[in-house]
Structure formats: structure tokens, C-alpha cells
Amino acid sequence: MPVLRWIRRNLIVIAGLLTLAYLILPNVVVMVFSFNKPNGRFNYAWQHFSLDAWKDPCGVADMCGSLSLSLQIATWATIGATVLGTMISFALVRYRFRARGAINSLIFLPMAMPEVVMAASLLTLFLNMGAQLGFWTILIAHVMFCLSFVVTAVKARVMSMDPRLEEAARDLYAGPVQTFLRVTLPIAAPGIAAGALLAFALSFDDFIITNFNAGSTVTFPMFVWGSAQRGTPVQINVIGTAMFIIAVLVVVAGQLIANRRKNSAR
């Protein structure tokens, strides 16, 4: 049986592609259903093709407000977590100091804890302090859980850096500031960029921690959560599809730039 033999020989490829299909399928569904015209309040069953939602993406009350709030929070959380995380990474890789073990576990623990535990404990802190839940409490929480991921990403890059490059810069009479800005930072930049991208994605998409600490403020994931109970507007799928396309374009553009750099370096 040649067919069976072919299947046996390519079993891993077939299994891998099936997994890939499993991963992609929901995105395809989200995309297709952004062109749906549902009958009731819920956009779960296919009815007619329609461009209505794409023509009026902000046609749903409060949705675009929540989207812009999420973008703002993600931007500030990314900046905060990236700056603080990069500083920690440099300290961890470049310097000897006391309590290194304790600091390493403090950075590792937030990644080893179910989100709901961090969410609930942070809320007890805010309640005990009588803090007003809203934009600032969300931002504080997001910087907190993004920080560890930024440290992990940047640390990996700084660790693989050749310290002799900085020594060479110093030998060539560059001051410490100049060395840092012209040598260290450009080399660490890909790690910092990766950390920042990760932080943005994590913050923008976070639901559990935000849901606990948002009070009556509504971010985009919380809007989607609420709409799962009240009725899902087609516009949600439009936003989801647009985000997907923008992300793919950014990745492809980054790849092209990296390729061109590599070619010109040759």
C-alpha cells in the first residue's frame, strides 16, 4: 500500500500540519464571521454576507472607547515595564551584588503563579489601602506582570553580548555614557524590542487581572467578556481581524528589514 507507506513516512508532518490547522481555525472563523449579518444579538451562526460591520467599526456603543483605553494602558504599561525591566536585566547580568537569589525568585514567581491569584491578592491590597479602582490600578497591575517577561527577554540578549565590544569602545576613548548609547544599547535593542512587544501583547490582551482591578472601568477584553453575556456585535470580529492583519504586517515588515540589513551587511 503506497498510500499507507507515504502516510507513515510523513506522519510527523501530517500531525504538525493538523495542529497548525487547529491553531489557525478560530482566527479563520473570526475573520469569516466579521462579514456576517446575524439574526439575533449573538454572532455565532452564519446568516448572510454583509460589509456593514466593516463600514461602521465603531457603530457599537462603548466599544471603541474601551479599545482606545486598552491601547493607552498597553502603551504606558509597555513603557514602564520595558524601562524598569531593562534596568533590572543590566544589573543582573553586569554586576555582582547581594541577595541575587532572592531577587531572581522575586522576578520568576509572578510567571509561576496563576493569574487569578495575583489578581485577587492585588485587589486585597487596593481594598485595604482604599485605592480608587480604575485606570491607575490597571496600569500598576499591568506593569507588575509584564515586568518579569521583559526581564527574561532582555536578560537573554544582554547575556549573549560580547563584553569585549564595550571594552573596545572604552579603549577608543568613548566615555561611559557614549559607550552605553552607541554600543551597548544598539546591541541590546533586539532583546528590548522583543520584551516591549511581549509586554504590549500581554497588557493589551489581559483579562483576568484587569477584571479584578478595574472597578467600573472597561477595557477592550472586558468589553468582549461582557458582550459574551449581552450579545456579541459583529464589530468585535472586525477589530479582531484588523488586529491580526496589522500584527502579521508588522512581523513581515520586520522580517524584510532584517533581511535587507543582513544582505547589505554582506
Next chain:
Amino acid sequence: MTVTKEAPPAAPVTELKVRKASTRKRLVPYWLLLPGILWLVVFFALPLVYQASTSVQTGSLEKGFEVTWHFQTYWDALKDYYPQFIRSLLYAGTATLLCLLLGYPLAYLIAFKAGRWRNVVLVLVIAPFFTSFLIRTLAWKTILADGGAVVDVLNTLHILDVTSWLGWTESNRVLATPMAVVCGLTYNFLPFMILPLYTSLERIDGRLHEAAGDLYATPATTFRKVTFPLSMPGVVSGTLLTFIPASGDYVNAELLGSTDTKMVGSVIQTQFLRVLDYPTAAALSFILMAVVLIMVTVYIRRSGTEDLV
């Protein structure tokens, strides 16, 4: 005369300057660490202390809560919610196992078989991340809908008969059953499994496979004796990255499940945000944290890759 008078003090001054500069240099790492570590101490570690204290308080919203060392709360919480606890661990464990079984072939494919398609496949693995996971989870409602294509196929193949008999699904129904929740969890955390697996597989020297083949190992033996052991770091970090978030997740259970599939995350959320029974919620959250941390520690010790995390 004046020259000799001024000269002697000059030496101590420079010495002082040097000492000052070296103190400053020694302090650099602490200044770099300070803001970030302070943030984690105040908004991550301190809240855990507050939560521990809340869990042994009694009182009501109107009268306020007071620390009374009422450990009974833990016992009551466990007694009332142990089904949700066991379910959480069971669902998360099943999803982790499924992620490993589904993710390994794909990671292997990207690392060894994809060739010039490697980056394309990698992008396809990461890209779903960029559509809000709630929207993607809602899409499973469409995919698994009653009378939909998936349910029809499973029905025709009589798979649903078997799974209903096992209690994973209801007859003619996948949505609002344990299978739907596990399916959602598996889907949501699959990339967290694939990426570490891929990283550790990619590091393996391809010549090792050739060497194993030259020594008359069958492909299966090569995989069992060479490839899989070398990918263990990826397996360990992948399973951790899947199991930990899955155990506390309540989004999949709420969106794709029913009241019979509630996980402990749902209970914590409801107690905290709706019932406003803070001590019970804090106790539940503390137990979940302890259980997960103990399991993770034992697992890391057992797999002998302590230095990798």
C-alpha cells in the same frame, strides 16, 4: 611657602574622590534594581501578605473585617469547593498533556522539516496571539455549535457515543461539556508549549540524528534515545507554561462550559467580585497558589532541570 602649604591637602581630596567614585560605582546595581524590585515588592509580594491576612479574617462588609486567625475558613472553603479544585487540576493536566501531544509534532516540523517555510510557520503559530484571546475563545462557540460540522462528524463517526459514555460530552452535544472546556484550554495555551519545545529542538545538532542512524538505530529509537531526551528542557518549561495558567483560568470554563464545568478560578472571581466574601476568596486563592507552587517544585526537582528555570 604657600605652595607647600596647599600641596599636602591635595592628596586626601583625590583619595576621597576616588573612594566616593568607587562607592558610587558599587551602588550602581542597586540603583538599577531599586525601582523595578520595589514595584514587585509593593504590588506582587505585599499583596500576597495582605491576602494571607485576609484569609484569616472574619466579619462582614458592613461591620468590616478583622484578623481573628479563623483558619476554619480554609477548611470550609475546601469542603465547599473541592470539586472545582479537583476539576481545575484535572482539566489543566489534561490540557497540558494534549498540548504536549499536539505541540510536539508541530515544533518538530518547524525545527527539522520546514526548511525555508520555517519562518512562515513560526509566524502562523505566533499570529493568533494578536487577536484577543477572548474573541478567539468565542469562535470555538461557533466551531463546536450544536448541529455544526464538528459535532456532525463526531456523531457520524460515533465518537460522541464513546465520549458521552465517558462523561466528557453529552449525546449530540460538545458545547457546555468538559470536552469543550479542555479543547479551549488546549487551544489557548498551545503556543506556550510549542515555542519552548521548538527552541530546545532547534538547538539539537542534526548530525546526532545521522550518527544514530549510522549506528543502526531505527527512526523510532533515534527519537526515543536521542531527540526526546535532548528536548527535555523544552518539555519541562512548556508543560509549566501551560499548566500554571490553565489551572487558574476561568475564561474557557465560563465561555465554553456550563455550571457543571466551573473551575476554581470562577469560584474565586465570584466570591471576590460578586458575593464579596473576601476571606473565602482569599483562602481559595491561597490554596490554589500553594498547590501549584508545590506541584511545580516537585516537578522541577523530579525532572532534574533545576537550573533551567
